[in-house]
Amino acid sequence: MIIGVPKEIKNHEYRVGLTPTSARELVNCGHRVLIETQAGSAIGFDDQQYIYAGAEILATADDVFAAAEMVVKVKEPLAVERKRLRAEQTLFTYLHLAPDAAQTNDLIESGATCIAYETVTDNSGRLPLLAPMSEVAGRMSIQAGAACLEKSKQGRGVLLGGVPGVEPAKVVIIGGGVVGASAAAMAVGLGADVTVLDRSLDVLRRLDAQYGNSIKTVYSTVHSLEKHIVEADLVVGGVLIPGAEAPKLITRELVTKMKAGSAIVDVAIDQGGCAETAKATTHADPIYIVDDVVHYCVANMPGAVARTSTIALNNATLPFVLALANKGTREALVDDKHLLNGLNVCKGVVTCESVAVAQGLNYVPAADMVGEI
Incomplete structure (x- = not known):
C-alpha cells in the first residue's frame, strides 16, 4: 500500500x-x-x-x-x-x-x-487511540490552568499549590476518565485542593483507592456541580461521550456565579466543549474572558508538546x-x-x-x- x-x-x-x-x-x-x-x-x-x-x-x-x-x-x-x-x-x-x-x-x-x-475501541470498551492524547491533555490542563490563574492572564493571582501559611487553589475536575485522572495526578502533585466529580461510582472508587485523602471524590449531580464549580479557582472539563458532542455541564448562568479571575480549561472542546461559554481557541491566542472567568479552550492542546x-x-x-x-x-x-x-x-x-x-x-x-x- x-x-x-x-x-x-x-x-x-x-x-x-x-x-x-x-x-x-x-x-x-x-x-x-x-x-x-x-x-x-x-x-x-x-x-x-x-x-x-x-x-x-x-x-x-x-x-x-x-x-x-x-x-x-x-x-x-x-x-x-x-x-x-x-x-x-x-x-x-x-x-x-x-x-x-x-x-x-x-x-x-x-x-x-x-x-x-x-x-x-478495545475489548474493555475503552478508546485506545484517544487515550494517549487524553493523558497529555489532562496533564497539560493543570499546567495551562495554573498559568491562567496568574494576574498577567487576568486570573485571581493564586498559586495552585499555595505556600506555608496560604491555602492552595481549589481545582475541580469534571469527569474521572483518562483526562480527569491525568489532571488529578498533576494537580495532586502540585499540592492543590482537588475535587473530582463523576457519575460512575467505579471511577470514583478507583480514584479514591489511588489517592485516598489527597483528593475528594463527589458523585456528579446538578447540585454538586454547581456547589463545587462556584467554589473553584480552576475547573477542568474532561467529560466525554464517544463520538458525540460533549454535554454542556457548565451553563452560562453557572459561569456568572464563579469567582472573578477563576479559570476554566475545557479539554472537551474538540467535541464542542462542556461549557456553554466555550469556543475553540488556538495556541497563538489561547484564552479569552467571559464574565471575569478566564477560558482556555485550545482544540489541539497536545500539539504544544x-x-x-x-x-x-x-x-x-x-x-x-x-x-x-x-x-x-x-x-x-x-x-x-x-x-x-x-x-x-x-x-x-x-x-x-x-x-x-x-x-x-x-x-x-x-x-x-x-x-x-
Whole structure:
C-alpha cells in the first residue's frame, strides 16, 4: 500500500502522523511511505531520518494526497485538505465530527473511507487511540490552568499549590476518565485542593483507592456541580461521550456565579466543549474572558508538546496502521470490530451513529458499508 503523511497545517500544530520509526516498520512490511518535506522537522524528525527509514520525501501536500492510497494524519483535515481527498482513499486521523458539520459534509462529498482515531475501541470498551492524547491533555490542563490563574492572564493571582501559611487553589475536575485522572495526578502533585466529580461510582472508587485523602471524590449531580464549580479557582472539563458532542455541564448562568479571575480549561472542546461559554481557541491566542472567568479552550492542546504527543500517539496507532496497510482497508475492518467502530464516514454516508444524531443526518451501520470499500 502507498501511505501518505502530509504536514499538519492547523495553527501551531507540530505533530506528525508517522514517526521515522513507524515509517520504517511500514517499509519493512513492503509498503511505500510518502512524507511531505519538513512534516516532522519542527519536533526533531528531519527528512533525512525518514529517508534512512526507507520513506520517500515529496515536495508538497498536493503530491502526497495525489499519490497516497491511505493518508495518515493527526488532526482533522482542514477545508483545503478535504478538497484533496478521493473516493478510493482511506483517511486515518482524529476527526471529532459531531460539532463540525462542515467537515462532515466535505468528507461525505469526497467519498473517501474516513476512520477516526477517537472512536476506535478495545475489548474493555475503552478508546485506545484517544487515550494517549487524553493523558497529555489532562496533564497539560493543570499546567495551562495554573498559568491562567496568574494576574498577567487576568486570573485571581493564586498559586495552585499555595505556600506555608496560604491555602492552595481549589481545582475541580469534571469527569474521572483518562483526562480527569491525568489532571488529578498533576494537580495532586502540585499540592492543590482537588475535587473530582463523576457519575460512575467505579471511577470514583478507583480514584479514591489511588489517592485516598489527597483528593475528594463527589458523585456528579446538578447540585454538586454547581456547589463545587462556584467554589473553584480552576475547573477542568474532561467529560466525554464517544463520538458525540460533549454535554454542556457548565451553563452560562453557572459561569456568572464563579469567582472573578477563576479559570476554566475545557479539554472537551474538540467535541464542542462542556461549557456553554466555550469556543475553540488556538495556541497563538489561547484564552479569552467571559464574565471575569478566564477560558482556555485550545482544540489541539497536545500539539504544544508535539514530540511527546507524536511518539505517544504512534505507539497506539501503529498496529492499526499496519493492519490497514497489510490487509487492505476492507479486510482490516472486517477482521477487527474495534477498528470498524472507528469508521465514521464511508463512500458518502455517515457510519457513526453519534455523528448522525448530532447533525440530523442519515445513518448507515459501518458493517453495512464495508463491502462498498
